[in-house]
Structures are given as structure tokens and as C-alpha cells.
Amino acid sequence: MSSNSSSPITIGFSPCPNDCFIFDAMVNGKTDTEGLTFEPVMEDVETLNQKAFKGQLAVTKLSYHAYAHLTKYYQLLNAGSALGNNCGPLLIARSELKISPSTRIAIPGKYTTANFLLSLAFPEANNKTETVFSGIEDAVLNGDVDAGLIIHENRFTYEQKGLKKLVDLGEYWETLAKAPIPLGGIVIRRDMPEEQKHKVDRVLRRSVEYAFANPGASLNFVKAHAQEMSEEVMYKHIALYVNKYSVDLGEEGKRAVKLLFDKAVELGVIGKIEEEVFL
Secondary structure (H helix, E strand, O other): OOOOOOOOEEEEEOOOHHHHHHHHHHHOOOOOOOOOOEEEEEOOHHHHHHHHHOOOOOEEEEEHHHHHOOOOOEEEOOOOOEEEOOOOOEEEEOOOOOOOOOOOEEEOOOOOHHHHHHHHHOOOOOOEEEOOHHHHHHHHHOOOOOEEEEOHHHHHOOHHHOOEEEEEHHHHHHHHHOOOEEEEEEEEEOOOOHHHHHHHHHHHHHHHHHHHHOOOOOHHHHHHHOOOOOHHHHHHHHHHHOOHHHHOOHHHHHHHHHHHHHHHHHOOOOOOOOOOOEO
């Protein structure tokens, strides 16, 4: 990746409202990008995870679980992360049920943080089917699986569909770790020049600050990608996943990320991380 400002930097993020809200100003030239231009690659988070494993993106949103496997190649930016309280993945079903090794569970992807938390709470749950996050409720309703692990805006819609919450894995993590839950972060390739990494971090922070200062400015961009989502759900979604940690991880955010990685190492989900993960 050359450090030439004129060549666009590929930047991967999801079409979800929170990501569109965060990236709108920088990819659409609404704030100072310090001479950088960006080429958006919009995919669901598990597809972005897979692209990162192949090293296909210079900058990308990643599940923290996936990033734990990619610390050799990518560094975590201070801006753009999704951490929070009461915003974790939910395990849902048609009716109450006890999780056992034979319980068929639809998950939004092997390397999602949601799946990592499921493994933490239910180590015996290993009959999993990877399903695009937006299709999980239907898989449960149709009886293709016994339970589903939902993320994103589905936490606002599952009850209307008559589904029941078995466990809130965000609450589970917060009780266990006494820290906010790290869901996704924005990472940059380690082999990019240091100066450019810091520039991208500053531009991203400016983009988040602009979005907060001008909440209506990103609405068209968000709506263009939010499929059939109501405006109310869009705003709820943004409020849930975009907060002070999205502007800057800060010490508290970094502590939560370290805790998640330490837990993953302890459980043998990942090997020991040798690199400095933070920019």
C-alpha cells in the first residue's frame, strides 16, 4: 500500500446504521480528510472478517474476535470502535429451552464477537450453523434451528416476531468482566506508514465527531443502506452502538479490549498476542 495520498485507501465497513453514521463524513468528503481519499467496501461484518484474513483491505471494521487472530497484520485505531453497555448479542428461541451439545444454534459467523461470547457462556454449545445475521430470526421461526444468536437491529425486532430471549450475552460479559463489551473495532494494516496510520485515525475521529455534531447529516447515507428498517430502529441502532468509545477508546475502552483478549487466550480460543495492538 503506497503512502501516496492520491491513491484511494480501501475501507471496509458494514451497511448497518452505526457504521454508515460513523463513516459518512469521511467517505463522502464532509470533513477534512487531510488529502486522503477512501474507497468504501460495504459488506456484513463476517464477510469483512474473511476479507481481512486474506489481507484484502487497508482499513476495515472487524469483530474483536476476528481481530484477536489478526494482530500480526493489523493495528487497532483509537476511533470508530463499537463498545457499550446493554448492547450485546442475544440468544433467542421460539420458547424456553435448555442449551445442550445437541441444541442447533444459528450464529452470525464463526469469528464474530457474538460467537466468542456464546462459547464463553455455553462451552458445550457446539452444534452451530453460520447464517447471515439478517436471516437468523427466520431460521429460528422456521424451525431450521432451535435457537439463534442475534446482533445489530434484530434485537429491536425479535419480540414483534414472537421470539423469546434466552440470555443477553452482553449482560453476561458485563457481569463477568465489569467492563463494557467490545463488539467491533476499526483496524489498519501494520505495513502502512506510521504517519498515514495516524492520519487515518484523526480523519476517522473527525468523521465521528461530525456525525455527533450534525446528527441529520448522515441520514441519507444511513437510509440508503438500511434496507427496510424504520427510522426509529435506525436511530435506536445508532444510539446503541455509537458512543464515547467510538470517538476514542480511551483507557476504559482499551482495558475492556485487553480483558476480552485475555479471556480468549485463557480459554485457548486464540494464542498469546505478542504485538502492541493499539495504535
